[in-house]
Amino acid sequence: MQVTVLVSGTGSNLRSLVERARSYKISSVITNNPESLGAKWATSEGIATNVVARNTYSSKSHFIDTLLQTVSSTKPDVVVLAGFMVILPPVFIDSFPNRIINIHPSLLPSYPGLNTHQRAIDAGDTRHGCSVHIVDSGVDTGPILAQSAVDVFVDDTASTLAARTLLAEHILFPWVLNAWCSGDIQYNSGSVTYSELVAREANMNGFLLNSQQSV
Ligand code: GRF
16 A cells, blocks of 8 residues: 655654555655755655645645645555645545544643643643544544544643643544554444454554444
C-alpha cells in the first residue's frame, strides 16, 4: 500500500509511521508549511516531498485545487493526516472516499478541534488520549478505528499532557495503519471490523476499538 502523508509541523508522528511501516510504504510527503520540520526530515530521508503553501495562491479554492492535484499525482492508496493543520473541504475528501486517515489528540467524540489537552484538564478529566479515525466531511467526526488512553495527573499542564499523549500517538498510529493496509481493520457499510489477530493485539496493548467491532 502506497501512503501519502500530509504534515504541517514537527512530524514526530510521520517519523514513527516511517520507522514502524510493515504493510505500507510512505512514498510521498506533502506539506502546507515550507518550514515544517517533518517535511524537511522526509526530504533528508529521500522521501519525495512537495510544498503547497497557502500564501502562494490567491484564493483558498486555488490552494485546495493544487493540494488535491498534488496529492492525486502521488497515486496514494491511503492519505494520512499527521498533524496537518488545514481543514479539508468536501471536494478533497470526496476524492478519496474512506481512504483518508487522521490522528487526533483526544478520545473522540470528546474534544474535536484544537486545544484538546487544556480542555481535558479544564474539565477535570482523569483520562485522555488519542484517536485514529477515517476522515469525513466534519471536523474530527469520522468513524473511529482505534484509540489509546493516557492518565491525566493532578499537576499536568497542557504541555505535559500533550507530551504523554504524543508518545501514545506514536505507538497507536502505525499500529492502526499497518492493520488497515493489511486488511485487518476494515470499514464497510458503515461498520468498522477487526480481524481476530488485531483484536488480540489491541487487547494486549490496551487500545480501544470501535464499539461497532465484530470479531
Ligand atoms: C499531534 O498531536 C497530532 O495528533 C495533532 O498534531 C500533532 C502533530 O504532532 N493532529 P507531530 O507533528 O506529529 O509531532
